Amino acid sequence: MDPVTRLDAIEGIKLTKARHQRGVDTTDVDLLRRVFADDVYVDCRGVMTDPISGANSAPQTDEAFRGADKAIAAAVASLEGVVSVHHVSSPEIEITSPTTGNAIWPQVDRLLYSAGAPHKELIGYGYYHETYERVGDDWLITSMRMVRTRMDFIPW
Secondary structure (H helix, E strand, O other), rough: HHHHHHHHHHHHHHHHHHHHHHHHHEEEHHHHHHEEEEEEEEEEEOOOOOOOOOEEEOHHOOOOOEEEHHHHHHHHOOOOOOOOEEOOOOEEEEEEEOOOOEEEEEEEEEEEOOOOOOOOOEEEEEEEEEEEEEEEEEEEEEEEEEEEEEEEEEOO
16 A cells, blocks of 8 residues: 555544544534444443442443444433543554554543532543444444543542
């Protein structure tokens, strides 16, 4: 693959991830639907569970999902009453063919909960492990696994 084509693919994957993060934070279902492949596999099990208390602030995320509509519904449900800010940075992107690639994204998210939640805020750190497929001019997420490396829970 020539360098310009490779860089174009990398930038396309970056744009897809930026849209994904914005779609999550704004709960924009249409935008999220644009970034996921129809049969996307999403696995975020355990990412909302406090390892000390065992409290899970988003039980909707504790199963792996096949299909964009299921994954989006779980994400939207898990963020009901929550203000979220997600940031990714410095991805490791590998273009595996003219139409496929994968990436590891370091991430930090900050979730601010409504009154009555077990905690006021969660600041989470970890990585997204994702695969992508180019369909037409767009890159779509075909699989996503989120792994936490640290969670800071802020009490009320």
